[in-house]
Amino acid sequence: AQSVTQLGSHVSVSEGALVLLRCNYSSSVPPYLFWYVQYPNQGLQLLLKYTSAATLVKGINGFEAEFKKSETSFHLTKPSAHMSDAAEYFCAVSAWGNQFYFGTGTSLTVIP
Amino acid sequence: DVKVTQSSRYLVKRTGEKVFLECVQDMDHENMFWYRQDPGLGLRLIYFSYDVKMKEKGDIPEGYSVSREKKERFSLILESASTNQTSMYLCASSRGARDGSGELFFGEGSRLTVL
Numbered sequence: 001a002q003s004v005t006q007l008g009s010h011v012s013v014s015e016g017a018l019v020l021l022r023c024n025y026s027s028s029v030p031p032y033l034f035w036y037v038q039y040p041n042q043g044l045q046l047l048l049k050y051t052s053a054a055t056l057v058k059g060i061n062g063f064e065a066e067f068k069k070s071e072t073s074f075h076l077t078k079p080s081a082h083m084s085d086a087a088e089y090f091c092a093v094s095a096w097g098n099q100f101y102f103g104t105g106t107s108l109t110v111i112p
Numbered sequence: 113d114v115k116v117t118q119s120s121r122y123l124v125k126r127t128g129e130k131v132f133l134e135c136v137q138d139m140d141h142e143n144m145f146w147y148r149q150d151p152g153l154g155l156r157l158i159y160f161s162y163d164v165k166m167k168e169k170g171d172i173p174e175g176y177s178v179s180r181e182k183k184e185r186f187s188l189i190l191e192s193a194s195t196n197q198t199s200m201y202l203c204a205s206s207r208g209a210r211d212g213s214g215e216l217f218f219g220e221g222s223r224l225t226v227l
Contacts, residue, residue, distance in 0.1 A: 009152070032212050043116070043202055043218035044155075051213050090154065094212035098143050098162070099170075104154040 002027045002093045006103035014111045019078040021106045023091030026072060031093045033074045035065055038088040050074060061085070086110045118203050118219035125226050131190040133222050135203030142208030144186035145216065146178060149200040161186055193226045
């Protein structure tokens, strides 16, 4: 069975600071991993996805994530936070059968 | 631009009413999903469908049903709405690869309030 844990339901960073959002997964088979972003009153938008081609995955808006199998982690980072990055971020894992399992989300606040 | 469209962004219904939430996608995707989103609980899968007229229960199907008569349309039905069904409902679709590699495309969401 797959599951996803996002450490920290709320993260605050200063504008220009490093963004680090943590995600750990459990999966009995090599998974596909995703990060989604949700702006207020909107649906979820794909930031990036890992499909085993490369462990460091680059996404939109300057975000990237690194797959570490030994740590079962897929943390999301951005070198320099922007005010427009304030949103809810969800990590998700999927496997055979197309069922997705989402974390409970991390709300990112960017302080000017 | 590819799109998943949910018919209603905001609905207010009374307890016991029948509620229809409609979702249409224009990407010719085989798979369609309904999730509900609640604070602190993330997204929970209600029902999904791999093909026309096919449906599978997700994690929380109680109190819901679905209909998929056409490939592009997936409807969520609350037969008798209750206050604990007040939530944000998200529709999503993905291409047909069964290996899980196809990402989900989401609609804007339908925020339902049951009084």
